[in-house]
Amino acid sequence: MDRTVERYNRYLKETEYHVLNVLKQHSLKVIGFSHLKLQTIVDLLHISKKTVYRTLKNLDEKGYITKIHTVSGKRKNNGALVFRINTYTQYEVIREKEDILTQRYIQMMSIMYHNSCLL
Numbered sequence: 627m628d629r630t631v632e633r634y635n636r637y638l639k640e641t642e643y644h645v646l647n648v649l650k651q652h653s654l655k656v657i658g659f660s661h662l663k664l665q666t667i668v669d670l671l672h673i674s675k676k677t678v679y680r681t682l683k684n685l686d687e688k689g690y691i692t693k694i695h696t697v698s699g700k701r702k703n704n705g706a707l708v709f710r711i712n713t714y715t716q717y718e719v720i721r722e723k724e725d726i727l728t729q730r731y732i733q734m735m736s737i738m739y740h741n742s743c744l745l
Contacts, residue, residue, distance in 0.1 A: 630714050634690050644671050645681045646690060649709050658711045659694075682709070689720035 631650045635643050648667055649660040667678045685691045694708040712720065 631711065633714060634717075638690075641671075641673065641677060641681050642685055642690075645678060646685060646711070649691065649711055653711065658713070660709045660711070662707060662709070664707065689717045689724070692716075 628650070631646060634646060638646060645667060648670055649662070652662055652666075653660045655661075664675055664678050664682075668675050671678070682691070682693065686693050689712060692710045692712055694710060696708055
């Protein structure tokens with residue numbers, strides 16, 4: 627996991643770097659899985675809750691982590707946040723899927739544009 631995070635760190639912005647490393651440091655019970663409250667990250671890094679939320683969202687969208695939704699209790703309320711630090715292989719698969727979706731979207735828009743010009 628250390629090598630994976632080291633590999634990612636080269637491409638991250640400063641805040642992303644710090645947040646990802648907090649997740650890494652707190653994935654002790656199960657390697658690569660972090661069970662943290664947003665407030666814990668805020669307290670550790672001395673940044674705003676909004677910044678932590680936005681950074682986690684960016685890391686998830688870029689494929690470095692995956693947010694795992696949990697449910698707690700009989701009421702099926704939202705549980706605590708769990709984040710998986712994706713292995714490099716998982717990261718590559720996520721990026722490939724996104725590239726394919728982007729290509730399909732571009733093709734679809736091109737066809738729609740072409741068809742609208744014919745009308």
